Amino acid sequence: MGVELVRGENQPLAGNRLRIHVSAAVPLVVGAVLDEGRGAAGGGASFLRPGAPARADGLRVPPAAARDHELTVDLAELPAAVGRLGVVLALPPGRGGRRVPDRFGVPAPPRVRVTGEDGSAEPLAFVLTGLDTETAVVAVELYRRHGGWRLRAVGQGYADGLPRLLADHGVPDPAAVAAAVDQAIAGPRCSAPAPPSPPAPALPPPGPAALTPPPAPSAPPPPLPPGPAVPDGSADHGAPGPPWAPAAPRLRYPPPRRHRRVTPPPPAFPPRQPRPSRPARWRGAFPFCLRRGGRWTRGVGGPGWLPYAGDAAGWSLEERLYNQVNGMFEDLARAMAGYRGAVEFADGRLERELDRLLGEPGSRLGAAVEAARDQASAARQALVDQARAALDRDLRQLTAESEVVEPALPSGCAGWESPVWQAYRPPEALPWAVRLGDLHLPEVPELRIPMLTRLPLECGLWVDSGHDADLADEAGPEAEQVRRRALETAVALVVRLLAVHPAGGLTVHLLDPAGTAAAAFGPAAEALRRAGVLAERPGGVAEVLEELALRSDLVRMASDGRGTQADPKLPGPLRGARLLVVNDFPYGFDDRSVALLGRIAEEGPDAGVLPLVVAARADAAGRGPVAADVLGRSLLRLTPFPGEHVADPWVGHTWTYEPLLPPEGSRVLERVLGEVAAVRQAHGR
Numbered sequence: 261m262g263v264e265l266v267r268g269e270n271q272p273l274a275g276n277r278l279r280i281h282v283s284a285a286v287p288l289v290v291g292a293v294l295d296e297g298r299g300a301a302g303g304g305a306s307f308l309r310p311g312a313p314a315r316a317d318g319l320r321v322p323p324a325a326a327r328d329h330e331l332t333v334d335l336a337e338l339p340a341a342v343g344r345l346g347v348v349l350a351l352p353p354g355r356g357g358r359r360v361p362d363r364f365g366v367p368a369p370p371r372v373r374v375t376g377e378d379g380s381a382e383p384l385a386f387v388l389t390g391l392d393t394e395t396a397v398v399a400v401e402l403y404r405r406h407g408g409w410r411l412r413a414v415g416q417g418y419a420d421g422l423p424r425l426l427a428d429h430g431v432p433d434p435a436a437v438a439a440a441v442d443q444a445i446a447g448p449r450c451s452a453p454a455p456p457s458p459p460a461p462a463l464p465p466p467g468p469a470a471l472t473p474p475p476a477p478s479a480p481p482p483p484l485p486p487g488p489a490v491p492d493g494s495a496d497h498g499a500p501g502p503p504w505a506p507a508a509p510r511l512r513y514p515p516p517r518r519h520r521r522v523t524p525p526p527p528a529f530p531p532r533q534p535r536p537s538r539p540a541r542w543r544g545a546f547p548f549c550l551r552r553g554g555r556w557t558r559g560v561g562g563p564g565w566l567p568y569a570g571d572a573a574g575w576s577l578e579e580r581l582y583n584q585v586n587g588m589f590e591d592l593a594r595a596m597a598g599y600r601g602a603v604e605f606a607d608g609r610l611e612r613e614l615d616r617l618l619g620e621p622g623s624r625l626g627a628a629v630e631a632a633r634d635q636a637s638a639a640r641q642a643l644v645d646q647a648r649a650a651l652d653r654d655l656r657q658l659t660a661e662s663e664v665v666e667p668a669l670p671s672g673c674a675g676w677e678s679p680v681w682q683a684y685r686p687p688e689a690l691p692w693a694v695r696l697g698d699l700h701l702p703e704v705p706e707l708r709i710p711m712l713t714r715l716p717l718e719c720g721l722w723v724d725s726g727h728d729a730d731l732a733d734e735a736g737p738e739a740e741q742v743r744r745r746a747l748e749t750a751v752a753l754v755v756r757l758l759a760v761h762p763a764g765g766l767t768v769h770l771l772d773p774a775g776t777a778a779a780a781f782g783p784a785a786e787a788l789r790r791a792g793v794l795a796e797r798p799g800g801v802a803e804v805l806e807e808l809a810l811r812s813d814l815v816r817m818a819s820d821g822r823g824t825q826a827d828p829k830l831p832g833p834l835r836g837a838r839l840l841v842v843n844d845f846p847y848g849f850d851d852r853s854v855a856l857l858g859r860i861a862e863e864g865p866d867a868g869v870l871p872l873v874v875a876a877r878a879d880a881a882g883r884g885p886v887a888a889d890v891l892g893r894s895l896l897r898l899t900p901f902p903g904e905h906v907a908d909p910w911v912g913h914t915w916t917y918e919p920l921l922p923p924e925g926s927r928v929l930e931r932v933l934g935e936v937a938a939v940r941q942a943h944g945r
Contacts, residue, residue, distance in 0.1 A: 349396070750781075
């Protein structure tokens with residue numbers, strides 16, 4: 261018995277000493293990715309591969325490829341910096357032959373089972389269904405959450421193999437690590453062909469002589485010749501596998517002689533070393549309720565668990581808040597995936613039950629079939645109610661966490677209504693991240709996750725001013741209202757990007773060939789002029805684009821691919837970032853200007869030139885594929901009204917994006933620009 265998990269579901273882990281069993285129909289390589297949770301800037305990920313020296317912190321991985329593996333891990337012995345541990349499965353080298361398939365979609369899906377060392381906890385199992393062309397997969401992961409550990413069923417596969425998986429998880433030099441795994445698994449034992457088996461000796465005829473014990477041999481018998489080589493680097497003599505392996509008949513031509521191999525005992529845990537005493541986190545000694553992975557458990561501690569801001573890994577509070585928001589984003593995506601999967605399973609079972617009832621002509625009518633239908637519907641509703649109860653528990657936890665995290669966010673990540681803007685001052689250095697909007701799911705529109713993006717931005721922004729067909733009903737906004745709202749969204753984004761840059765660190769270039777942005781950008785443009793951050797160059801669209809494209813080339817050549825726009829090695833005129841605001845693209849753009857903007861959109865962010873384009877997709881498509889490609893491939897699309905166009909990288913949910921606009925009648929934008937102007941004047945910039 262145990263708990264069968266579905267993809268995306270998570271459960272709490274009661275103990276620290278665990279055994280992770282992996283069983284498959286073909287030999288697999290098993291490893292572990294350890295992530296210290298420092299984000300893209302810090303890295304900190306490592307891969308414990310087969311053949312590597314054993315770790316002394318309670319983690320053991322199998323040394324070779326096999327159909328059955330057992331990993332042992334002591335969570336209490338892991339370093340405090342490790343926030344996530346992922347179990348990785350990969351096909352061994354030499355795949356694609358008769359014995360080893362070239363992808364996970366061919367054999368039966370692998371199965372992972374997690375048990376406690378003492379057997380007191382309820383086992384957790386996960387079958388990796390739905391794999392097709394993948395050759396490496398993250399099966400499950402163990403991660404810290406609110407002082408405890410949880411297990412999540414991941415099942416994320418990679419068709420590009422182990423190097424791509426390691427690269428996505430931040431492991432340094434993933435190609436070399438994958439090559440070391442292949443070398444350790446292949447080994448020198450598979451290099452020479454196995455000699456043929458000798459013919460079996462003839463059996464003596466039955467009779468009295470057969471009961472006579474044979475004479476003692478004068479010399480020891482020759483060693484048993486090895487059988488045909490198998491992909492795990494050992495000889496297969498038809499010996500039985502581990503006791504938990506499923507029995508499967510295999511044919512051999514010619515059949516090899518059988519003997520029994522001695523299966524090595526599972527690795528033992530190292531003796532526990534005395535750990536230094538550390539101050540207790542909880543005061544007092546009375547029971548409290550602690551929520552872990554959707555369940556409330558009782559323990560002994562202080563007044564009870566409460567969420568707090570900064571409950572994540574990181575070197576600074578700003579980095580911890582960023583990682584905590586990303587953890588909330590991922591938790592909500594996984595929890596909703598579990599709920600939707602449960603509802604889909606309940607609907608499918610109800611449909612199959614009704615098909616069975618209607619498929620029998622004699623049972624289509626009558627009280628019995630009505631009772632069976634009611635019973636099937638009641639069973640479906642019971643499953644849905646159970647899944648909704650689990651989702652509601654997770655939502656209550658995430659809502660409580662959001663209520664304490666939102667007020668603690670710094671100015672660049674806070675909403676315009678936050679009180680932190682009342683005490684805003686331009687930062688001395690570029691902060692960790694910036695907030696571009698909010699995200700929510702249709703089932704829970706009241707729970708909104710801040711859309712935080714690391715700085716400096718890796719791509720430009722596109723504010724879609726087109727009249728969406730989904731909003732073209734009577735209750736939807738008109739086309740002119742969409743364009744006006746798009747300009748207001750662009751102004752708010754410009755001010756926010758100015759607010760997160762140090763004073764003098766960002767210069768704005770405004771291109772409005774048609775002159776349609778005067779109403780929305782008029783007050784903001786005047787404030788930008790007073791702040792000294794609006795660059796006004798004589799000339800047309802092509803001249804401004806040529807200047808910024810040339811600046812991008814000079815910055816990349818000066819930094820030699822290693823620096824950024826803030827690199828102190830750059831000359832003074834090349835320091836600082838540039839924000840190019842383009843309104844009503846592609847009106848006023850010839851073919852050469854479109855090509856220059858496309859070049860800036862692709863190469864400019866790496867050199868400190870960030871485009872912010874206000875345009876409609878239909879207008880750009882009318883100018884040809886180059887203009888449409890500028891919007892669709894190189895820029896991050898943002899909508900002035902709520903739109904469902906953002907997908908998360910874990911389960912692929914469609915999230916609703918909402919722009920960040922200041923409250924009606926608020927003067928927070930003027931205040932921010934005034935502070936930027938005051939600091940620039942004080943420093944003589």
